[in-house]
Amino acid sequence: MSVLLLLIAAAAAPGPAPRSPAMRASMDTRCETCHSVGGWTKVTFDHSKTGFPLEGRHVSTSCRACHGSSQDFTEPVATSCAACHRDVHLGEFGNRCSSCHDPSSWASRFGPDAHRLTNFPLTGRHAAIPCEECHLNQRDRRFTRSTVDCYTCHQADYARTVGTAIDHLRAGFGTDCRSCHFPTRFKGATFPAHNACFQITGGPHAGISCLDCHSSLASFTPTGTCTTNTADCMRCHACSRETTSHANVGGFQCKNRKCYECHTFTPGAGVAPSRAGVRR
Amino acid sequence: MTTRVRIAGALLATAMGASASQSETAPVRRTGSVLYATTSRLYLDAGSREGLAPGQIVQLQKGTCRVEQVSATRATCLGTGRAGDTFGLPPPPPQPPASRLAPLPAPSVVEQRRSTLGSAPHPKVDFHQGSSGLEARQGSADLGIGHTTWWTSRVGSSSQERVDALIRDLPLGAGFTLDVDLSARRWSRRSGPISFRPDDATQLYVWEASISRRTAGGPAFSVGRVRPYRVPGQVILDGAQAGWRTVGGTEAGIFGGVVPDAVTLAPSVDHGTFGAYWIGQHSYPGDSSLRFLRHEARIAFIDTADLGKRVEGEALLEARITRQVDFAFDVRGGGTVSGGVGSMNSVGLEALRVDVSARPLDSVNLLGSFRYDGLSIPELDGPGRVLNSGAVRHADFSAAWEPMDTLRFSVVSGLSSDLLSHTSRRWIGPEIALPRLLGDSAGLSAGYFREDGWAPGSSAWLQLLARSHGVFQLIARLSWFRTAGIAPVDLDELGASAAIQAQLARYVALRLSVFGRTTLNGQTSPFGPATGQVAFADLEIAGTF
Numbered sequence: 151m152s153v154l155l156l157l158i159a160a161a162a163a164p165g166p167a168p169r170s171p172a173m174r175a176s177m178d179t180r181c182e183t184c185h186s187v188g189g190w191t192k193v194t195f196d197h198s199k200t201g202f203p204l205e206g207r208h209v210s211t212s213c214r215a216c217h218g219s220s221q222d223f224t225e226p227v228a229t230s231c232a233a234c235h236r237d238v239h240l241g242e243f244g245n246r247c248s249s250c251h252d253p254s255s256w257a258s259r260f261g262p263d264a265h266r267l268t269n270f271p272l273t274g275r276h277a278a279i280p281c282e283e284c285h286l287n288q289r290d291r292r293f294t295r296s297t298v299d300c301y302t303c304h305q306a307d308y309a310r311t312v313g314t315a316i317d318h319l320r321a322g323f324g325t326d327c328r329s330c331h332f333p334t335r336f337k338g339a340t341f342p343a344h345n346a347c348f349q350i351t352g353g354p355h356a357g358i359s360c361l362d363c364h365s366s367l368a369s370f371t372p373t374g375t376c377t378t379n380t381a382d383c384m385r386c387h388a389c390s391r392e393t394t395s396h397a398n399v400g401g402f403q404c405k406n407r408k409c410y411e412c413h414t415f416t417p418g419a420g421v422a423p424s425r426a427g428v429r430r
Numbered sequence: 431m432t433t434r435v436r437i438a439g440a441l442l443a444t445a446m447g448a449s450a451s452q453s454e455t456a457p458v459r460r461t462g463s464v465l466y467a468t469t470s471r472l473y474l475d476a477g478s479r480e481g482l483a484p485g486q487i488v489q490l491q492k493g494t495c496r497v498e499q500v501s502a503t504r505a506t507c508l509g510t511g512r513a514g515d516t517f518g519l520p521p522p523p524p525q526p527p528a529s530r531l532a533p534l535p536a537p538s539v540v541e542q543r544r545s546t547l548g549s550a551p552h553p554k555v556d557f558h559q560g561s562s563g564l565e566a567r568q569g570s571a572d573l574g575i576g577h578t579t580w581w582t583s584r585v586g587s588s589s590q591e592r593v594d595a596l597i598r599d600l601p602l603g604a605g606f607t608l609d610v611d612l613s614a615r616r617w618s619r620r621s622g623p624i625s626f627r628p629d630d631a632t633q634l635y636v637w638e639a640s641i642s643r644r645t646a647g648g649p650a651f652s653v654g655r656v657r658p659y660r661v662p663g664q665v666i667l668d669g670a671q672a673g674w675r676t677v678g679g680t681e682a683g684i685f686g687g688v689v690p691d692a693v694t695l696a697p698s699v700d701h702g703t704f705g706a707y708w709i710g711q712h713s714y715p716g717d718s719s720l721r722f723l724r725h726e727a728r729i730a731f732i733d734t735a736d737l738g739k740r741v742e743g744e745a746l747l748e749a750r751i752t753r754q755v756d757f758a759f760d761v762r763g764g765g766t767v768s769g770g771v772g773s774m775n776s777v778g779l780e781a782l783r784v785d786v787s788a789r790p791l792d793s794v795n796l797l798g799s800f801r802y803d804g805l806s807i808p809e810l811d812g813p814g815r816v817l818n819s820g821a822v823r824h825a826d827f828s829a830a831w832e833p834m835d836t837l838r839f840s841v842v843s844g845l846s847s848d849l850l851s852h853t854s855r856r857w858i859g860p861e862i863a864l865p866r867l868l869g870d871s872a873g874l875s876a877g878y879f880r881e882d883g884w885a886p887g888s889s890a891w892l893q894l895l896a897r898s899h900g901v902f903q904l905i906a907r908l909s910w911f912r913t914a915g916i917a918p919v920d921l922d923e924l925g926a927s928a929a930i931q932a933q934l935a936r937y938v939a940l941r942l943s944v945f946g947r948t949t950l951n952g953q954t955s956p957f958g959p960a961t962g963q964v965a966f967a968d969l970e971i972a973g974t975f
Contacts, residue, residue, distance in 0.1 A: 188501040269846040278964035334962020
C-alpha cells in the first residue's frame with residue numbers, strides 16, 4: 151500500500167523541470183527552435199553556437215552554399231575562408247583572411263596601422279601613398295617586398311639634388327637618408343653636424359629650411375669650421391630692434407657673423423635670448 | 431474497506447480532481463522568459479496564446495525588444511538580452527464568446543463523404559530532388575564606383591577614381607557560370623615622385639574573366655582569363671583549365687595558357703604555363719576525431735618575365751581535428767630551368783606555411799602561424815630600377831581569453847624577418863576588449879605593442895566599433911606610435927581613422943574610409959611648422975546583387 155501511495159503522490163506531483171535549451175536542441179526535434187510561423191524557409195538558427203558565428207555577408211548566404219547536400223547539417227564543414235573563397239594571394243598569407251578583410255564586403259581593412267606588424271612600419275608620408283607605389287605586382291597580388299634602405303627606393307630623389315642649392319653629391323653627403331631627413335618630406339631636413347656650429351635639431355630654429363637662413367649654398371662643402379659666411383640672421387632679426395635690445399652688450403654689432411659668435415643655441419654653450427622681435 | 435484504502439481513494443480522487451481542474455482552467459501566466467539569445471534576436475517562451483503579437487514591444491529586465499514573429503507558444507524578438515531574462519506578459523486576449531458546435535453527422539453520412547473523396551480523381555505530385563552542393567549557389571555580383579585621395583602636407587595630393595566589378599558563379603544557363611574580377615582606374619591627379627606606372631593615367635586590371643562549368647560526376651573546365659580553381663599557388667593565365675570532378679568533390683585535371691604581364695596584366699604571348707592539379711576534400715562523421723580534410727596539389731611549368739623558366743610543385747593540406755583544432759600546411763618547391771626542361775638548377779624549398787588555430791576551452795582561443803618565402807622576385811621599380819622582392823620569414827602567435835561575453839583579454843606577438851636585407855622586427859603586447867560594451871551596438875578595445883628590431887618603438891591604440899546590424903557600422907580608431915632608427919630623432923606620430931559602412935538600400939551600400947596622421951618630427955606641438963601631416967580618404971558606392 152505504501153508503494154501505491156507513493157505512485158499516487160508521484161502522479162499528482164508537478165512534471166519534471168523543463169530541460170535546458172541545449173538539451174532540447176540536441177535531444178528532440180523542436181521545429182520552433184529554427185522555424186517560425188512565417189514559413190518553413192524562413193529559418194533563424196543561432197549559428198554562433200556552432201563555433202562559427204555568421205557575420206557580414208554570411209548572414210544572407212543560403213545554408214546550402216556552405217553545407218552542400220547535407221540533409222541534417224551535422225556533416226562537418228571547413229571553417230577556413232579558403233574552403234569557400236578563392237585565394238587571390240596565391241596562399242601568401244595563409245588562410246586567415248579575416249585579419250585583413252571585412253566579412254561584410256571583402257573590402258580590405260588593412261591600413262598603415264596594421265602595416266606596423268611587418269618588417270617595415272609606415273611612418274610619415276609612407277602612410278598615405280598608394281600601395282602600388284611599393285607593391286608593384288598586380289598579377290599575383292603579392293605583398294612581400296624586401297625592406298630596403300632608403301636610398302634603394304629614393305635614388306632618383308638623391309640624384310635630383312644635383313645642381314641645386316644643396317647638391318648632395320658635391321657636398322659629399324652619404325646615402326643614409328635617415329640621418330638627416332624625416333619621413334614626412336625631404337625638405338626640412340636636419341643636419342646633425344650643424345649643431346656643432348648652430349643648433350637646428352632643437353630650440354627655436356628647429357625645422358627651419360636651410361635656405362631660410364643661408365643666402366646661398368651653391369658652393370657649400372661641409373668642413374666643420376662654421377665658415378660658410380652665408381647665414382643671414384638679419385633676414386628675420388631686424389637690426390633696429392636687435393640694436394636696442396643689445397644696448398648693454400659690449401662689442402655688439404649688427405652683423406650676421408657677430409650673431410652666431412655668441413648665439414650658437416647649442417645646449418650648455420652660448421646665449422639663448424628671448425625670441426622677441428623675430429620677424430618670420 | 432480498510433482505513434488505508436479509504437485514504438488512498440481520497441488521495442486519488444483529489445489528485446484526479448486537481449489534474450482535471452488544471453487542464454480546464456490553467457493558471458494565467460504573468461511572466462515569460464528568454465530561451466535563447468543571439469546577437470540581435472531573442473527567442474521567447476511565450477507566443478500568441480500568451481498575447482504576444484508581431485510588432486509588440488516587450489519590456490525586459492534590461493532593455494526592450496520588438497516581437498518579430500509568433501507561433502502559438504513561441505516568439506522571436508528583435509533586440510538584445512540574455513537567456514533567462516524575464517518579461518511581463520500582456521493581459522490575455524478576451525476569449526471569444528462560446529458557441530455551440532453543430533452536432534456531429536451520422537456515421538452513414540461520414541462514410542458517404544469518405545467514399546466520395548476516395549473515388550475523386552487527383553493529379554499526382556512527383557518529388558524532384560533540388561540541386562545541392564556548391565552548384566546550388568546562384569552567384570553574386572559586387573559592383574563599386576569609388577574615389578580615393580592621398581594627401582601630404584607641403585607636397586600635395588593624388589586622386590584616383592575607379593570602377594570595380596566582382597562577379598562570382600553567375601549562371602549563364604546549361605550549367606555554365608561566369609566569373610569576372612576587374613578594376614578600371616583613372617588618376618585625376620598625381621603628385622610627388624611616382625614609381626608605379628607614372629605615364630599611365632588610365633589603368634585597367636582584369637584578374638579574371640572566365641566561363642566555367644563544374645558539375646559533380648562530370649567534366650569541369652574554365653576558359654578565358656582563368657584563376658585556376660583551387661590550384662594552390664598557380665598564377666592566373668589566359669587559357670583553360672580542364673578536369674574531371676567526382677560526385678564526392680574530388681577533381682583532377684590539367685591547365686595551360688599564356689601568362690599576362692605582372693604589372694599591367696596586359697595579355698602577352700611571350701610567357702606561359704602548363705601543369706596538372708589535384709583537389710580532394712572529405713568530411714567525416716561527427717564522432718570522428720578528424721572532421722574535415724582538404725588536400726590540393728599542383729605541378730607546373732611556368733615561364734614569366736621576372737623569374738624565367740621554372741618548374742614548381744605545391745601541396746596544401748587542411749584539416750579540422752575535433753571541433754577544437756584547425757590545421758593548414760602548404761609547401762612549395764621548385765627550381766629554375768635553364769636551356770629547357772631537364773636541366774634544372776637551384777632546386778629547393780621555396781615556400782612553407784603552417785597555420786594552426788585551437789580552442790582548447792570555449793573561452794580560450796589560440797592562433798599561430800609561420801610563413802617562409804624563400805623566393806626572391808625581381809621587380810621593375812620605376813624607370814630602370816630593379817628591386818628584389820620577397821624572401822621573408824614571418825611568424826605570429828596570439829592567445830585570447832574571454833571570461834565572459836563582454837570581456838576579452840588577448841596577447842599578440844609576431845616576428846617578421848627580411849632575408850635579403852637581414853633586418854627583422856618583433857612585437858608583443860596585450861589587448862583588452864569590451865566587445866559588448868553597449869550590448870550588440872558598440873564595443874571598445876585598446877592595446878599596446880612593444881616593438882623591437884631595426885626600427886624599434888611602441889604603439890598604442892583605442893578603437894570603437896558601433897553598429898546597427900545590417901544597416902550601419904563605424905570603426906573609429908586613435909593611434910600613437912613612436913619609432914626609433916628611422917629618422918634623425920625618435921619619431922612620434924598621432925593618428926585617427928574611421929571606416930563607415932552604411933546600407934543605403936537593400937542592394938546599395940556606402941563605404942567611407944578616412945585616415946589622418948601627424949608626425950611630430952621631434953617637436954612637441956602636433957601641428958607645428960616642422961611637423962608633417964598625411965591623410966587618406968576613400969569613398970565607394972557599392973552594389974551587391
